[in-house]
Amino acid sequence: MLHIRGLTKAYGEHEVLRGVNLEAKAGEIVGLLGPNGAGKTTLVSIVAGLRRADAGHATVAGIDALAHPERARAVLGLAPQELGIYPVLSVEQNLGFFAELSGLTGKKLRGRVANVAEALDLTELLRQKAGTLSGGQKRRLHTAMALVNEPTVLFLDEPTVGADVRTRNQILEVVRQRAATGCAIVYTSHYLTEIEDLGATVAVLEAGRIIARGPLADLVAEHGSPALRLTFEGSAPALDGFEIAGSVATLLTPDPAHAAAMILGHLNGSTERLRSVDIVRPSLEAAYLALTGRRSNEDATAKTEEVIDELVA
Amino acid sequence: MNWSRSLVLMRQNWHLLMADPAPIVLLTAMPLVMMTFLQGTGRAVLHAAGYPDASGAELVVPGMAVMFSFFGVGFIGTAFFSEHGWGTWDRLRASRAGTIEIVLGKILPSALLMFGQLVLLFAIGIGVFGMKVSGSVAGMIVMMLTCVVLLVAFSMLLTAVLKTANQLMAVVNLAAMVLAGIGGALAPVEVLPGWAQAIAPASPAYWMLKGFRAVILERGGLDATIVPAAMTLAFAAGMVVIAVWRFSVTDEKVWDN
Numbered sequence: 001m002l003h004i005r006g007l008t009k010a011y012g013e014h015e016v017l018r019g020v021n022l023e024a025k026a027g028e029i030v031g032l033l034g035p036n037g038a039g040k041t042t043l044v045s046i047v048a049g050l051r052r053a054d055a056g057h058a059t060v061a062g063i064d065a066l067a068h069p070e071r072a073r074a075v076l077g078l079a080p081q082e083l084g085i086y087p088v089l090s091v092e093q094n095l096g097f098f099a100e101l102s103g104l105t106g107k108k109l110r111g112r113v114a115n116v117a118e119a120l121d122l123t124e125l126l127r128q129k130a131g132t133l134s135g136g137q138k139r140r141l142h143t144a145m146a147l148v149n150e151p152t153v154l155f156l157d158e159p160t161v162g163a164d165v166r167t168r169n170q171i172l173e174v175v176r177q178r179a180a181t182g183c184a185i186v187y188t189s190h191y192l193t194e195i196e197d198l199g200a201t202v203a204v205l206e207a208g209r210i211i212a213r214g215p216l217a218d219l220v221a222e223h224g225s226p227a228l229r230l231t232f233e234g235s236a237p238a239l240d241g242f243e244i245a246g247s248v249a250t251l252l253t254p255d256p257a258h259a260a261a262m263i264l265g266h267l268n269g270s271t272e273r274l275r276s277v278d279i280v281r282p283s284l285e286a287a288y289l290a291l292t293g294r295r296s297n298e299d300a301t302a303k304t305e306e307v308i309d310e311l312v313a
Numbered sequence: 314m315n316w317s318r319s320l321v322l323m324r325q326n327w328h329l330l331m332a333d334p335a336p337i338v339l340l341t342a343m344p345l346v347m348m349t350f351l352q353g354t355g356r357a358v359l360h361a362a363g364y365p366d367a368s369g370a371e372l373v374v375p376g377m378a379v380m381f382s383f384f385g386v387g388f389i390g391t392a393f394f395s396e397h398g399w400g401t402w403d404r405l406r407a408s409r410a411g412t413i414e415i416v417l418g419k420i421l422p423s424a425l426l427m428f429g430q431l432v433l434l435f436a437i438g439i440g441v442f443g444m445k446v447s448g449s450v451a452g453m454i455v456m457m458l459t460c461v462v463l464l465v466a467f468s469m470l471l472t473a474v475l476k477t478a479n480q481l482m483a484v485v486n487l488a489a490m491v492l493a494g495i496g497g498a499l500a501p502v503e504v505l506p507g508w509a510q511a512i513a514p515a516s517p518a519y520w521m522l523k524g525f526r527a528v529i530l531e532r533g534g535l536d537a538t539i540v541p542a543a544m545t546l547a548f549a550a551g552m553v554v555i556a557v558w559r560f561s562v563t564d565e566k567v568w569d570n
């Protein structure tokens with residue numbers, strides 16, 4: 001459905017894409033991962049005809065998307081990273097407008113709008129002005145607008161940013177449904193759990209290339225290391241080989257159970273403060289971090305918060 | 314180019330324009346207020362300029378109509394910029410709508426509105442302010458259409474060249490006052506200071522007002538509008554050329570705020 005070959009793009013001197021190759025089959029969800037600024041949005045925008053590539057090829061459903069963007073648009077759906085809705089128009093007008101642009105009229109148009117609204121729980125809101133919706137509702141409308149033309153290749157660029165749990169689940173459900181009908185979907189996200197929930201295959205974009213590509217399980221098995229995680233009251237003590245983030249000490253090791261047996265007798269004065277011992281299964285997150293070789297402070301903070309949440313609960 | 318899709322886009326933009334009618338009402342009400350205040354002065358000016366029968370409306374109605382029609386340039390620019398503000402511009406471009414369809418969809422509803430504004434102002438000018446058209450009514454219509462073409466071209470130029478909505482509004486306001494003022498919207502060009510008279514023909518409003526004056530005050534026929542209309546269209550053509558040139562070289566960044 002989607003074939004991208006050797007795509008390159010520079011903004012001035014700044015080379016963002018340096019020969020990207022990516023394929024997606026009908027019905028496949030590709031989780032496109034990569035740190036901020038990796039070029040995910042640039043890649044998606046090029047295939048959707050919004051920006052020009054410097055070199056390379058891209059076809060969607062057999063149509064050369066770079067040579068004939070106007071033809072590719074007939075089969076393409078895009079929900080851009082930034083929210084894009086008409087705040088002064090109703091939800092129905094927002095959906096209807098893009099349905100009309102795709103060539104639908106009359107009964108078919110109304111049916112399509114009703115279907116998409118139903119799928120994203122917008123039916124009750126059809127008459128409401130989009131500007132007065134809540135953040136989550138706006139996100140749902142934003143995604144719904146990319147579906148009204150029933151694309152065969154769909155790009156969702158961080159569709160759940162800022163969305164509440166309910167909205168996120170609804171969007172994930174719709175994505176799975178679309179894939180089940182044979183739509184190829186490229187889904188960029190920073191939430192690795194979403195990629196896991198979607199059962200997506202993974203493509204990791206870094207330094208302008210796809211550095212890892214394949215089924216989630218393979219990537220996790222290959223690059224994800226299991227870990228031993230110790231949580232303390234107060235800050236974690238310095239332990240040899242462990243990475244310390246606040247109250248949590250983490251050791252990446254192929255055999256966390258054995259490591260636990262070894263370390264627990266040697267905590268000395270910190271034994272009293274030990275609150276939990278966890279063996280962390282290899283996850284997409286671990287694989288992703290190993291691949292991209294970076295662990296930002298944000299991630300560490302998020303992790304700590306996660307741990308605190310668990311403690312409180 | 315697909316006509317039914319263009320129609321969809323035009324209707325959409327009409328809805329967007331009508332979603333906030335306040336500026337439209339304002340741009341029609343303001344010139345009427347100004348005409349009321351200025352008619353007496355207009356009468357004195359015209360009497361002094363050798364038109365003893367003039368009511369004053371013959372100067373202030375086209376003057377205010379042309380000046381405030383320039384403010385209408387903001388509609389088209391805003392129509393483009395607000396798509397960026399709403400984040401819908403990329404969506405539009407990723408839809409099946411082509412660039413020409415999108416641009417036409419933006420321009421035609423606003424052009425219709427600009428034409429409506431001129432028709433309404435002149436109609437009220439005749440009906441309420443007692444303006445008499447001494448020459449060709451067809452010439453009046455030709456000049457109104459010509460004005461709309463110029464204003465559309467000017468909108469395209471500003472939209473292509475400027476980067477933000479604030480810049481746009483500043484330039485529109487300035488252009489309306491300066492171009493229309495120097496072109497004779499507030500007082501006939503012959504009573505302006507010498508330096509202003511010398512540069513007046515460089516303002517398209519000068520030619521627009523010259524055309525209106527020919528058919529309103531000077532009993533001109535349709536042929537009297539040929540030169541003013543042609544000059545106005547020449548300005549429009551120049552603006553479109555620059556707009557298209559700027560639009561193509563700056564590619565995707567043209568619309569970024």
Ligand SMILES: Nc1ncnc2c1ncn2[C@@H]1O[C@H](COP(=O)(O)OP(=O)(O)O)[C@@H](O)[C@H]1O
Nearest residue numbers: 011014016034035036037038039040041042043
């Ligand atoms: N219009 C642009 N002009 C110049 N640089 C840009 C532009 N858009 C994106 N970039 C740069 O290209 C890089 C990739 O951006 P982007 O595709 O948005 O990454 P991602 O979506 O993965 O976060 C970033 O360094 C960004 O600053």
Ligand SMILES: [Mg+2]
Nearest residue numbers: 040041042081
């Ligand atoms: Mg992005």
